Amino acid sequence: MSKTNLKPIILVIIIGIILAGLILNLEKTSFSEEAEHNASGTDIGDDDMKDEIGPKGGKIFTTGNFSAEVTIFEKGVEPQFRLYLYENGKPIPPTDAKAAITLSRLGRPAQLFSFNPLGDYLLGDQIVEEPHSFDAAIAVEWRGKVFHWGYSQIEARIEMTEDTLASTGIQIQTAGPATLKPKVQLPGIIVFNHHNIVRVVPRAPGIVIEVPRHLGEHVEEGTVLAVVESQLLADLRSQYLAAQKRLALANANFRREKLLWEEKITAKQEYLTTQQLQSEAEIALELSAAKLRAIGERPETTSQLKNLTRYEIRSPISGLITTKSIARGQVIKEDAEIFTVVDTSTMYAELTVYPRDLDIIRLGQKAAIKSTATNIEGTGKITYITAMLNAQTRTAMARITLDNTSGLWRDGMFVNGAVNTEEIEVPVAVTMDALQTLFDWTVVFVRYGNYFEARPLELGRNDGEMVEVLDGLSAGEQYAAGNSFAVKAELGKSGAEHDH
Structure with a gap:
């Protein structure tokens, strides 16, 4: 060479x-x-x-x-x-x-x-x-x-001792693998659970004489909502009482004729006739009792009533009175909807699903629901998704069932829903609260001994809590997570400049 x-x-x-x-x-x-x-x-x-x-x-x-x-x-x-x-x-x-x-x-x-x-x-x-x-x-x-x-x-480097970290509340974490749970944000509204809505009808016509309960009240099952004077109910009760007496008389005649027939005093035909009359009386009593039960009455209490026209309309469930269409003196029919009572122990959050999200929203996915006006929060799972799009908005609806034993959720309340759509494994991630803006960079402050240095990052997907790091940070490196703004503030005090 x-x-x-x-x-x-x-x-x-x-x-x-x-x-x-x-x-x-x-x-x-x-x-x-x-x-x-x-x-x-x-x-x-x-x-x-x-x-x-x-x-x-x-x-x-x-x-x-x-x-x-x-x-x-x-x-x-x-x-x-x-x-x-x-x-x-x-x-x-x-x-x-x-x-x-x-x-x-x-x-x-x-x-x-x-x-x-x-x-x-x-x-x-x-x-x-x-x-x-x-x-x-x-x-x-x-x-x-x-x-x-x-x-x-x-450049963008500051020294901070352990004492300084403790006094400023800066928390240190280590970058590494993480499971991201991306969320789709959807607007929505709180509505009543449709399965817990009961519309109260009187079942018997009459004139309203008392309305002790009012709109917005919470009532227990069996609470009297209204009292009506009903001639139809009085007739049914009278028929029942008469049937009771006829049965008692038929029973007495049957016992007497049976005794006489056994002693061969009367003919068997008379005995059989009284037996038939007894059976007919039993049938008549049962028929009149069935008519009372059909309108919610207890036949066995009829004989204790002093006023046969008094009809007490009771709440079929425990819940909230949400509608009231009845007043004293009003004549009501048996099919009139006079009250609506809703069990509010569970509520629905109905979220609007846009066409772009239809392929990732699924039954059973967990969702976090938060009121737009208050700090009320709750969680649930998607239990129903409409099969058809709304003709005007071209959107679907996803329904989440929420526990409401506290009574904080109210019908008509606007909410935002964060739906967990999938789980993604990433090799390097940092917490969202660690991110700061410095010199038009998105950075985390990486720790080396007593020194923190801003490290610009290329970021990927996030789930609101953790964010994927595509470039700029390696697994195993420590960084300022909680209260990381304090590092930026100290850096500003030191007069660090972006000057080459």
Whole structure:
């Protein structure tokens, strides 16, 4: 192999050795007090090393008559390294040199940037990810010599001791796998349980003489709702009482005739006749009793009544009186709906399901229901989904049964429903309350020892409590979760800037 072909290989080996040495050196100094509190950084280089600003506004490093200016350019493009080269302060073509930069970040492997000439500068081959907080090792080969420098740049990083964490209430969690339970938000309304609605009718016509219960009252099963004078009921009761007396008389005649027949005093025909009359009396009594039972009366109490026309209309269930269509003096028919009583121990939440969600809403899915106007909350399962869409709104309805023994849910109350549609396993997730906005980034503050550094994230799906992290954070890294805003506040007090 010729000497000409060996030169590039030897150059790469030399640069690699130098960069490795610089990385080790920078790692030892990156957590020093000076590095943490001096945002402008510390240059590491050969003789004549100075911390200066170059013509392009970047950091310029000089050894002898050769200088390199490092900038992070991000106007209209993703952040990128640009290197400008100078000899005795005058620009030189970027094609005359080769360069590499290695970045070391908290909790991240070293990142090596190669450079290619473009225009009047050398352009890095990768994006410089935010935040621009790192230790940089620079190596440039020019005219057969290798020049190396280094600097530290701190951004969006703050030191907080354990005592500070305790006093500010900052909670630490570890990023890792999670099961997301995405929710579909649906609007809805609370309505009565249709199976618990009873419409009360009198069953017998008459004139209303008492209405002791009123609209909105809660009544127990058997409570008297109204009292009616009913001639029809009086007739039925009279028929029952008469049938009772006829049966008693028939029983007495039968016993007498039976005794006389057994003693052969009367003929058998007379005995059989009284037996038939007894059976007919029993049938008549049972028929009159059945008529009373048909309108809700207890025949056995009829003989105790002083007023045969008095008809007490009672509540068939325990519940709330929601409608009342009766007043004293009113003549009512047997089929008139005079009260509606509703058992409110359970209620329905009827949620509006839009066409886009029809394929993911299923029977049995759990849903969290919350009032839009109050803090009332409840949970239940979807028990019914309409098979047809509403002709006007083109939506379906999903029904959730809610426990309402507390009586807090009311008919007509507007609610929002969060329906759990599926469970998704993700490799890395953080809590939603850990997310903060900083420099137009969505970040979490990642913990390294006593230091917290903002880490911009690329986020995926969430369920309102946890959010999937697609990029920017690895499983096992600790971050500020609860009260993470306190870290942002401390960072603001420290005067951290987004300045390159």
